[in-house]
Amino acid sequence: MKLCILFFFLFSNILFAQLSEKKLDNYKNQADRIIRSALVEQKAYGWLKEVCEIGPRLSGSEKSLKAIRYAEDKMKQLDFDKVWLQPVMVPHWERGEVEEAFVVDGIDKGKQLHIASLGSSVATNEESVTAGVIEVKDFDELKLRSSEVKGKIVLFNRPIDAGLVNTFSGYGGAVNQRGFGAIQAARFGAVAVLIRSVTTKMDDNVPHVGSMYYADSIPKIPSAAIGSLDADFLSDAIRNDISLKVSIKFNCRTLPDIQSYNVIGEITGSEYPKEVIVVGGHYDSWDKGDGAHDDASGCLQSMEVLDLLKRLDIKPRRTIRCVFFINEENGVRGGRAYGTYADTIKEKHIAAIESDRGAFTPRGFYVGADSLKILKIQSWLPVLKKSLIDWVEKGGGGVDISFIKNAEAQIGYVPDAQRYMDVHHSANDTFESVHPREMELGSAAITILAYLLSEEGF
Amino acid sequence: MKLCILFFFLFSNILFAQLSEKKLDNYKNQADRIIRSALVEQKAYGWLKEVCEIGPRLSGSEKSLKAIRYAEDKMKQLDFDKVWLQPVMVPHWERGEVEEAFVVDGIDKGKQLHIASLGSSVATNEESVTAGVIEVKDFDELKLRSSEVKGKIVLFNRPIDAGLVNTFSGYGGAVNQRGFGAIQAARFGAVAVLIRSVTTKMDDNVPHVGSMYYADSIPKIPSAAIGSLDADFLSDAIRNDISLKVSIKFNCRTLPDIQSYNVIGEITGSEYPKEVIVVGGHYDSWDKGDGAHDDASGCLQSMEVLDLLKRLDIKPRRTIRCVFFINEENGVRGGRAYGTYADTIKEKHIAAIESDRGAFTPRGFYVGADSLKILKIQSWLPVLKKSLIDWVEKGGGGVDISFIKNAEAQIGYVPDAQRYMDVHHSANDTFESVHPREMELGSAAITILAYLLSEEGF
Numbered sequence: 012m013k014l015c016i017l018f019f020f021l022f023s024n025i026l027f028a029q030l031s032e033k034k035l036d037n038y039k040n041q042a043d044r045i046i047r048s049a050l051v052e053q054k055a056y057g058w059l060k061e062v063c064e065i066g067p068r069l070s071g072s073e074k075s076l077k078a079i080r081y082a083e084d085k086m087k088q089l090d091f092d093k094v095w096l097q098p099v100m101v102p103h104w105e106r107g108e109v110e111e112a113f114v115v116d117g118i119d120k121g122k123q124l125h126i127a128s129l130g131s132s133v134a135t136n137e138e139s140v141t142a143g144v145i146e147v148k149d150f151d152e153l154k155l156r157s158s159e160v161k162g163k164i165v166l167f168n169r170p171i172d173a174g175l176v177n178t179f180s181g182y183g184g185a186v187n188q189r190g191f192g193a194i195q196a197a198r199f200g201a202v203a204v205l206i207r208s209v210t211t212k213m214d215d216n217v218p219h220v221g222s223m224y225y226a227d228s229i230p231k232i233p234s235a236a237i238g239s240l241d242a243d244f245l246s247d248a249i250r251n252d253i254s255l256k257v258s259i260k261f262n263c264r265t266l267p268d269i270q271s272y273n274v275i276g277e278i279t280g281s282e283y284p285k286e287v288i289v290v291g292g293h294y295d296s297w298d299k300g301d302g303a304h305d306d307a308s309g310c311l312q313s314m315e316v317l318d319l320l321k322r323l324d325i326k327p328r329r330t331i332r333c334v335f336f337i338n339e340e341n342g343v344r345g346g347r348a349y350g351t352y353a354d355t356i357k358e359k360h361i362a363a364i365e366s367d368r369g370a371f372t373p374r375g376f377y378v379g380a381d382s383l384k385i386l387k388i389q390s391w392l393p394v395l396k397k398s399l400i401d402w403v404e405k406g407g408g409g410v411d412i413s414f415i416k417n418a419e420a421q422i423g424y425v426p427d428a429q430r431y432m433d434v435h436h437s438a439n440d441t442f443e444s445v446h447p448r449e450m451e452l453g454s455a456a457i458t459i460l461a462y463l464l465s466e467e468g469f
Numbered sequence: 470m471k472l473c474i475l476f477f478f479l480f481s482n483i484l485f486a487q488l489s490e491k492k493l494d495n496y497k498n499q500a501d502r503i504i505r506s507a508l509v510e511q512k513a514y515g516w517l518k519e520v521c522e523i524g525p526r527l528s529g530s531e532k533s534l535k536a537i538r539y540a541e542d543k544m545k546q547l548d549f550d551k552v553w554l555q556p557v558m559v560p561h562w563e564r565g566e567v568e569e570a571f572v573v574d575g576i577d578k579g580k581q582l583h584i585a586s587l588g589s590s591v592a593t594n595e596e597s598v599t600a601g602v603i604e605v606k607d608f609d610e611l612k613l614r615s616s617e618v619k620g621k622i623v624l625f626n627r628p629i630d631a632g633l634v635n636t637f638s639g640y641g642g643a644v645n646q647r648g649f650g651a652i653q654a655a656r657f658g659a660v661a662v663l664i665r666s667v668t669t670k671m672d673d674n675v676p677h678v679g680s681m682y683y684a685d686s687i688p689k690i691p692s693a694a695i696g697s698l699d700a701d702f703l704s705d706a707i708r709n710d711i712s713l714k715v716s717i718k719f720n721c722r723t724l725p726d727i728q729s730y731n732v733i734g735e736i737t738g739s740e741y742p743k744e745v746i747v748v749g750g751h752y753d754s755w756d757k758g759d760g761a762h763d764d765a766s767g768c769l770q771s772m773e774v775l776d777l778l779k780r781l782d783i784k785p786r787r788t789i790r791c792v793f794f795i796n797e798e799n800g801v802r803g804g805r806a807y808g809t810y811a812d813t814i815k816e817k818h819i820a821a822i823e824s825d826r827g828a829f830t831p832r833g834f835y836v837g838a839d840s841l842k843i844l845k846i847q848s849w850l851p852v853l854k855k856s857l858i859d860w861v862e863k864g865g866g867g868v869d870i871s872f873i874k875n876a877e878a879q880i881g882y883v884p885d886a887q888r889y890m891d892v893h894h895s896a897n898d899t900f901e902s903v904h905p906r907e908m909e910l911g912s913a914a915i916t917i918l919a920y921l922l923s924e925e926g927f
Contacts, residue, residue, distance in 0.1 A: 046632070173508050388680060399634060448631075
């Protein structure tokens with residue numbers, strides 16, 4: 012009998028959260044309409060082409076401001092109920108005109124290496140940095156060999172662990188070299204660092220850039236990403252000739268902070284206008300490629316959430332607001348600014364959904380919320396599955412929405428991750444690398460979830 | 470109390486099928502090893518490169534025989550317990566050296582159209598077929614306009630319905646034009662048919678070929694696929710100029726049936742050698758592109774199932790046999806031949822798993838079996854999920870394994886389908902269109918399922 016009560020308890024919880032058959036059918040019908048419209052009209056994909064034609068959107072750059080004006084204009088054309096820019100001061104780092112590295116001596120003398128300075132890096136002092144190279148796999152090895160580091164260029168050469176299914180885990184296991192390599196190497200007297208590109212694509216030579224950090228008390232040394240094949244080459248070359256020297260030269264610079272903006276649009280809720288569901292991505296990108304997957308696509312999917320509801324004449328009960336966060340890549344100032352805004356206004360943030368994992372085929376949603384809310388969203392799986400969302404699990408939502416502290420649920424859209432790190436932060440993250448159906452199914456999946464949240468609340 | 474009994478009944482069924490925690494942990498560990506080895510060593514992907522370098526593998530062609538020898542040699546090198554060729558007589562249709570189409574008159578006079586004769590089509594008689602064009606969307610429209618068809622080339626121009634999530638459903642809704650268009654059009658006196666390429670990629674002009682059929686009592690007219698953009702062009706052109714003529718010429722031919730082979734290898738079961746799990750794909754392809762996704766990848770994944778177990782020193786209790794079926798595309802003679810063999814030998818086919826939906830990221834398995842067997846496989850999801858298998862559902866296994874009538878379960882491996890029809894049966898189905906991690910996760914998923922079937926049986 013105890014077991015029986017346990018069963019009842021389990022089932023009543025599940026039943027409690029479940030939709031009536033009539034509601035479920037209605038939501039399924041709406042989901043079908045949303046999916047069909049996304050796949051056939053491919054509007055977000057069309058906007059992506061236009062945004063990518065503007066060029067990369069590094070925070071503070073001319074092109075980022077042009078893209079911001081494009082987004083504001085487009086949201087107005089789409090006739091959202093409100094469209095506004097939220098001012099945000101952002102860091103302003105620029106890549107220089109000169110960026111080169113080559114082998115100075117030995118049998119490979121003159122060989123050019125594919126490098127790209129990392130975001131926030133200082134330039135090489137004077138003409139260039141010319142020095143011998145020491146290769147290490149991690150900070151432990153660096154420490155063990157600290158006596159050899161002085162005056163050298165440190166090559167951090169640990170690839171992503173290809174054996175992991177989740178490429179984000181692989182990335183997480185390798186990216187500390189890029190973020191903190193310069194600090195660690197400078198502590199032992201290194202003159203510069205080269206960081207193996209943090210990528211799953213090991214058979215090309217495209218540098219993958221990204222952010223890096225300095226510590227005030229430690230000398231700031233130049234820091235650059237190097238293509239995977241050149242990292243392999245250099246590893247072999249210094250094994251064969253321990254005295255081999257490499258020369259590095261680049262003239263990137265950090266300028267004073269500059270005015271930028273989050274771009275925000277909303278459809279005001281018909282019943283609960285002060286209850287808000289945020290959908291968003293980050294609009295800034297690195298300056299290689301177009302930042303198509305990372306993360307123009309997430310922004311444009313979010314904009315399409317609102318447009319899909321409008322073009323299908325679906326009027327949400329709660330407010331659905333898309334936010335194009337600025338400066339996720341090197342400062343997260345846009346996310347912080349929206350978080351501050353959310354703290355102060357008289358609105359209730361029901362949920363925030365972030366799309367910042369590429370425009371690939373849908374798989375699931377991570378939900379940061381209490382268990383009953385997760386259970387409730389899981390009960391919507393029969394509707395979500397139509398857009399290829401196979402699971403809803405407890406997990407993190409995303410960097411930008413993490414600042415919306417009053418949100419009852421922070422939700423991360425999770426597309427398939429196998430190809431993302433191939434292009435991430437590199438010149439290969441272009442419009443051409445995005446598949447229209449994969450991107451549009453993402454739009455549809457996020458729209459369906461936002462719509463269900465709007466209608467059902469928690 | 471009745472409800473309580475019902476709950477007990479439901480749960481006991483589920484519990485009955487579930488693995489002990491110890492077993493589950495062991496299988497999860499083995500799954501981790503299998504996945505890591507597949508992703509890091511990428512052996513199937515390496516073999517795919519070699520097979521694609523041989524070229525397309527149309528049944529009966531020289532290159533198909535070369536690829537068969539490659540596979541037999543490779544299985545022997547991999548030291549499978551048994552390797553053999555099963556002789557199969559296959560149809561022998563060849564594309565000709567000449568294949569062209571152009572506009573004869575009007576403002577677009579001389580414009581070349583991208584066409585490719587369909588498999589089994591007859592050649593154009595004499596020099597060429599020159600005629601006016603009538604466009605229809607389906608057989609109903611053809612019938613309604615039957616009086617206009619005589620002496621014309623019929624353009625069947627119904628695209629895949631882009632609004633469907635499942636591209637196989639979209640394909641299924643459009644492919645009857647290709648299969649039966651020539652029969653239907655010839656009934657009303659058409660002189661040839663052009664079939665809009667059955668593809669989700671509507672912004673290129675690559676013809677997508679495939680099989681087509683004739684009826685003995687109806688004249689055999691030439692039948693070719695036309696690129697999507699040229700189908701759109703022709704549709705516009707004849708709307709503007711109803712008298713516009715097109716000239717078509719190609720000299721494909723059907724030769725006598727020719728000797729070919731299924732390639733078969735196995736690891737003999739350590740405890741139940743006469744209980745067999747088949748894993749397979751089809752080795753023949755169309756003659757455009759390399760047939761990388763369709764279906765060299767399925768075969769090489771199947772070969773890697775055996776190799777993964779061998780290289781990880783996992784000895785299956787039951788026999789696991791990979792079969793490279795020949796002639797799936799235009800005859801299914803290989804599938805039939807293996808089915809006949811399976812009917813007559815003194816073995817029990819526990820299950821057959823087919824991979825013939827492209828080398829994309831894993832999603833699930835369709836299982837054709839009774840409900841309890843499906844439930845049992847579903848209970849293995851905690852293990853299968855490691856390789857990104859999110860679901861196991863009732864469904865069809867595949868064409869080739871459908872002839873293994875005594876198999877207790879016919880299982881179809883289901884990768885993501887969004888990109889498959891872009892390349893399917895076209896010159897774009899090349900090695901370069903396959904992503905190594907996506908393909909290798911497929912190898913791993915199939916290996917894990919085959920291994921569980923081998924250890925647990927039904």
